[in-house]
Amino acid sequence: MSQTTKNRQVLLIKRPEGLPTPGDFKFKDTEVQQPQEGQVVVKTLYLSVDPYMRGRMNDSKSYIPPYQLNEVIKGGAVGEIVESKSDKYKEGDKVIGMLGWQLFNTVDDSKVTKIDESIAPVSAYLSVLGLTGLTAYFGLLDIGQPKEGETVVVSGAAGSVGMFVGQIAKIKGARVVGIAGTDEKCDYLMKELNFDEAINYKTTDNIKQDLEKACPDGVDVYFDNVGGSISDAVMSLLNDHARIPLCGAISSYNSTDGDMGPRIHGQMIKTRSLLKGFVLSDYADRQSEGLQELGKWLSEGKLKYEETVVDGFDNVVEAFLQLFKGANLGKMLVKVSE
Amino acid sequence: MSQTTKNRQVLLIKRPEGLPTPGDFKFKDTEVQQPQEGQVVVKTLYLSVDPYMRGRMNDSKSYIPPYQLNEVIKGGAVGEIVESKSDKYKEGDKVIGMLGWQLFNTVDDSKVTKIDESIAPVSAYLSVLGLTGLTAYFGLLDIGQPKEGETVVVSGAAGSVGMFVGQIAKIKGARVVGIAGTDEKCDYLMKELNFDEAINYKTTDNIKQDLEKACPDGVDVYFDNVGGSISDAVMSLLNDHARIPLCGAISSYNSTDGDMGPRIHGQMIKTRSLLKGFVLSDYADRQSEGLQELGKWLSEGKLKYEETVVDGFDNVVEAFLQLFKGANLGKMLVKVSE
Structure with a gap:
């Protein structure tokens, strides 16, 4: 820690309204904090900047607490130990952790994890072998469950998560269609990552038509990173029993009008909720079980029923x-004959 | 079949735009069709009228084919066999089936199922022991999976499905909040069906506030029959890992502008799709599995990664x-130090 004692930090000084502006942030020059016993000083090598951080800039409940005003912004980072008062690390070790946007982080040794440069360069631990690779892996395979020959559409396809989603879907034998915002990104997806199709949503006249052409057999899995009108278009092509891992809704993160296509996306992600359309015929083979239970509850007096009977x-x-005026209490029936 | 040979039918003669009007339908007087071998003539006792039928009046793909113009509308019905050319049925038998809106249906004996009046009156086979009871049963228990002490909100709560949903949720030990459109319905839900709370969405000034009061511990299961702005309000109160069986979206069935709150509802129901919000931390205990697979694919050359590195x-x-302008290809990183 002989090199320097000068630190530099980025504070959030205002909660952004809509798109953040540089004025919402402030750089602050300060001193490197001296480490206590069990702490290390980490010199920042790479900082990860991620769309989800926009959510933490709002003062609202989510799966991680909001950033506090006038405090250093935190995110994924890799760095090098430059001073250690911990048995677990020595100078020169490369580590990863949720660290502040600052040149030096002085933290408890439990806040960082050692990384192995022999497997991949340190920055890879912020992408393919880090949060974004894992997000693609679990979201696609656990929720999306693509089967061989199925069609997987991914929005934000050239983004940090999307490009792994598409590649993993290809590994699993799916047809993969990516949606991205420049021709260069679309070229990259098709030529470098072997996506089957790529659609530039910024230059297309009719994204729904493009999607129909790119997905002649419909859409079985939609890995959604963006929400908004792009998602509306993809959802119009869903096949029966499609699966939609909701990973992000970047189109709405800066929205102030609350109406950017599927409005429920943000809330569904925050709460990791499950929403599933169903029709009764999906349970055709369990009908007798249902009737048995309903009949039992009915005979035990636990279940009441009500009919609104229109005569004639x-x-x-x-x-x-009248159904659409809510005139019925319980089942609306028409009595035709005695 | 000595009684009469006169039949009367309802045909769909125009596809409704928005809310259906009587002019979209036509009554037609005709003769009862003579049964062939293996057929029965069923005198209609009760016809079921259901919101989902509105969907079949559109000429669009769904889980059941659309009604054809100038043909008899079909739906759930119970009736009495008045003439039988089948070994399976005799005159006087009561049956249920998907039958036409007409006084007499002449159908193959395989199209109807005998019902037992000793268990419940015939009309019950169109509600609690029929499609609506079963819809509530499977939708709530298979998708909603309410646990004891959890909060279940049901919209369209006094409707044919909703009232069973609430009662079954009570049987399973949940706190149940119903949303309905008249004070009489709300009274019925609380007094007769022992719902914990009932909210009249038509008279409230602020449905979100009412819901917050009625659901002090948030919402664990939302059984959605209506979609639209009511669903927006409920969804703002979801707890982590909430479940939302999407059963109906009556608020939008007659919509022509396509923007009645969560627009994706109709499509999700039609396709029985699953949509699930997730965050990586849900898979914390499977992280090593993910890293192993990603690392393997990386080393096998099956997985590429890309970084957009901003220097300094x-x-x-x-x-x-820049993230919100889509400037990145792959993971956006800030390189702070060598």
Whole structure:
């Protein structure tokens, strides 16, 4: 730690409204904090900047707490130990952790994990062997569950998560269609990563038409990084029992009007909720189980039912129309005959 | 079949735009069709009118084919066999099936199922022991999976499915909050069906506030029959790992502008798709599995990665802002130090 005692930090000084501006942040020159017993000083090598950080800049409940005003912004980072008061690390060790946007982080040794440069360069631990690679891996394979020959669409396809999603889907034998925002990115996806199709959503006249052409057999898995109108278009092509890992909604992170396509995305991600469309026929082979339970509860007096009965066949149309006015309590029936 | 030979039918003569009107339908007087060998003539006792039928009136692909113009509308019905050319049925038998909106249906004996009046009145086979009871049963228990003490919110709560959902959730020990459109319905839910709370969405000034009060511990299961702005309000209160069986979206069935709150509902139901928010930390205990697979694919050359590296700590804010312009290919990193 002989090199320097000068530190430099980035603080969040204002909660952004809409798109963040440089004025929401402040650089602050300060001193490197001296390490206590069990602590290390980490010189920052790479900082990861990620869309999810925009969410933490709002003062709202989510899966991670919001950033505090006038404090150093935190995110994924790799660095080198330049001073150690820990048995676990020596100077020169390369480590990864959730660290501050500053030149030097002085932290407990439990806050960082050693990385092995012989497997991949240190920066890879912030991408393929880090949060983004793992996010693609679990989101796609655990929720999306692509099968050989199925069609996987990924939005934000040239982004840090999207490009792994597409590649892993190819490894699993799926047809892969990527959506990205420049021709260069689309070229990269098709030529370098062997995506089957890539659509530039910024230059297309009709993204739905392009998607239909790129997905002649519909969409089985939609790995969604963006939300908004792109997702609307993809969702119109879903096949039965499609799966949609909701990973991000970057199109709405800076939205102030709350209406950027599927509005529920943000809330679903925050809460890791599951939403599933269903129709009764999906359970055709379990019908007798259902009837048995319902009948039992009915006979035990645990279950009541109610009918709104409209009398006379000639009132069947009117009865149907009344449904949309909420005129029924319980099941709406038309009594035609005794 | 001595009683009559006069039949009366309801045909769909126009595809409704928005809310259906009586002019979209036509009554037609005709003769009862004579049964062939293996057929029965069923005199209609009760017809079921259901919101999902609105969807079949559109000419669009869904889980059941659309109604054809100038043909008899079909739906759930119970009736009595008045003439039988089948070994399976005799006159007087009560049956259920998907039958036409007409006074007499002449159908193959395989199209109907005998019902037992000693268990429940015939009309119950169109509600609690029929499609609506079963829909509530499987949707709530298989997708919603309410646990004792959890909070279940159901919209369209006084409707044919909703009232079973709430009651089954109570049987399973959940706190149940219903949303309905009249004070009478809300009274019924609380007094007769023992719902914990009921909210009249038509008279409330602030449904979100009412929901917050009714759900002090948030929402674990939202059984959604309606979609639209009611669902927006409920979704803002979801707890982590909430489950949302999407059963219906009646608020949008007659919509022509395509923007009635969560727009994706209709498509999700049609395709029985699954949408699940997730964050990487949900898979914390499987991280080593993920890293192993990613590392293997990387070393086998099956997985490529890409970084967009911005040089210099002082550019960290700008790099972050560039994310929202899509400036990155792959992972966006800030290189701070060698």
